Amino acid sequence: MRDSARIEYVLRFGDGALVLAQRLCAWVAHAPVMEEDVAVANVSLDLFGQARMWLSYAGELEGAGRDEDRLAFHRDAREFHNVLLVERPNGDFADTTVRGYFYDLWASLALSELAGSHDERIAAIAQKSRKENAYHLRRSQDWIVRLGDGTQESHARVTRAVDELWRYTGELFIGDDVDAVAVGDGFGFAPEALREPWLERVRATFAQATLDVPPDTWMQRGGKQGVHTEDLGYLLAEMQVLPRSMPEAVW
Amino acid sequence: MVSRAGVDEIRAILDGVRDPEMPALSITDLGIVREIRQEDDTVVVALTPTYSGCPATRVIQDDVVRALHENGIESVRVEVRLAPAWSTDWLTPRGRERLREFGIAPPSGIVDGPVVVSVACPRCGSFATRERSHFGSTPCKALYRCDVCLEPFEYVKPH
The missing domain is CATH 3.30.300.130 (Fe-S cluster assembly (FSCA))
Structure with a gap:
């Protein structure tokens, strides 16, 4: 149980980065301006790199000969452990920005915790990822303010995106058995502890962006345990089709 | 060894x-x-x-x-x-100089130091420069433009 908990724990972070990276790369050549096209590609690339570090570690822990590619391309949705937030569709630029902001802010807190993990490898991956995340958060937070405090149209769109995505933020702060092992063995953190710091930052940024923080509501959950929304299946189908149809293909 | x-x-x-x-x-x-x-x-x-x-x-x-x-x-x-x-703090002084000669602004300041707002244009040396995008052609760079010589340039972000 303890080993499998650690593998699943590592997969949660790796799958989160991987699924968000895959979502973001669909923006390439479709972003509203050239600079954003470049930015979104960069963020996506960072996240693919982070996913690779997490998944190769998960594969090593598992010791069954699965490398990061095998884990990325040859698992089905029920075997993915990302939070639901990152698999939500891109929608418009406001939806993508809000999703990114919620994730980036959470990741900045989560990676800071993991940087102190007793598992040296987890700590190293987190320390590396944290530096990249700081730039992602700076950008997504700037956009929340620009869109929220922008035109009537951008304000309306970002408000709609917040209302839609808010229900997927609860899962970020709900611990389960795997988190309990992570805390007990000193390689992870208690998700609940991040909720207040996260909310505090959201309140400050939203105040600047003239946005309202939604009231407490019922929250969606299940992604960490492998129970996903329908959208993840389509994402994986697209991401996995080549290696699945030609498993022997090499670069 | x-x-x-x-x-x-x-x-x-x-x-x-x-x-x-x-x-x-x-x-x-x-x-x-x-x-x-x-x-x-x-x-x-x-x-x-x-x-x-x-x-x-x-x-x-x-x-x-x-x-x-x-x-x-x-x-x-x-x-x-x-x-x-x-960390970009590990770029050697020679590396910083080579970047500048190549037309890429080296990172300003050190990572854990105070945030440096001004980036010198690698072409004319002016500090009257503006960030156009946090991200550039590679993950390590941002896009800038110089208000004096009007040239766009890339800047290696402190990391």
Whole structure:
């Protein structure tokens, strides 16, 4: 149980980065301006790199000969452990920005915790990822303010995106058995502890962006345990089709 | 252990390995060569990635092996080392100068120091520059423009 908990724990972070990276790369050549096209590609690339570090570690822990590619391309949705937030569709630029902001802010807190993990490898991956995340958060937070405090149209769109995505933020702060092992063995953190710091930052940024923080509501959950929304299946189908149809293909 | 002379020789070879994205820089200028050591007959070079998703990482690994092979070192292993995480603080003074000459502004200040707002234009030296985008053609760079000479340029972000 303890080993499998650690593998699943590592997969949660790796799958989160991987699924968000895959979502973001669909923006390439479709972003509203050239600079954003470049930015979104960069963020996506960072996240693919982070996913690779997490998944190769998960594969090593598992010791069954699965490398990061095998884990990325040859698992089905029920075997993915990302939070639901990152698999939500891109929608418009406001939806993508809000999703990114919620994730980036959470990741900045989560990676800071993991940087102190007793598992040296987890700590190293987190320390590396944290530096990249700081730039992602700076950008997504700037956009929340620009869109929220922008035109009537951008304000309306970002408000709609917040209302839609808010229900997927609860899962970020709900611990389960795997988190309990992570805390007990000193390689992870208690998700609940991040909720207040996260909310505090959201309140400050939203105040600047003239946005309202939604009231407490019922929250969606299940992604960490492998129970996903329908959208993840389509994402994986697209991401996995080549290696699945030609498993022997090499670069 | 590789002898002192051996390490110096290998380092000199690695001085000739260029960053494929910023060919003005050698990988030693970039500060990504973390260790050179010998295990039996094998030379082990520990490299650290700049950004985790940087596509140049793999190319650099291959180039290191090729450069050592070309210099008669048969058995080479490249080891990827994640910790401590790469920082632009490890760019050498020579590397910073080479970047500037190449038309890319080197990072201002140090990572844990106060935020440096002004970035000098690598062409005319003016501090009247503006960020156009946090992100550039590679993960490590941002896009800037100089208000004096009006040229756009890239800036290696403090990291």
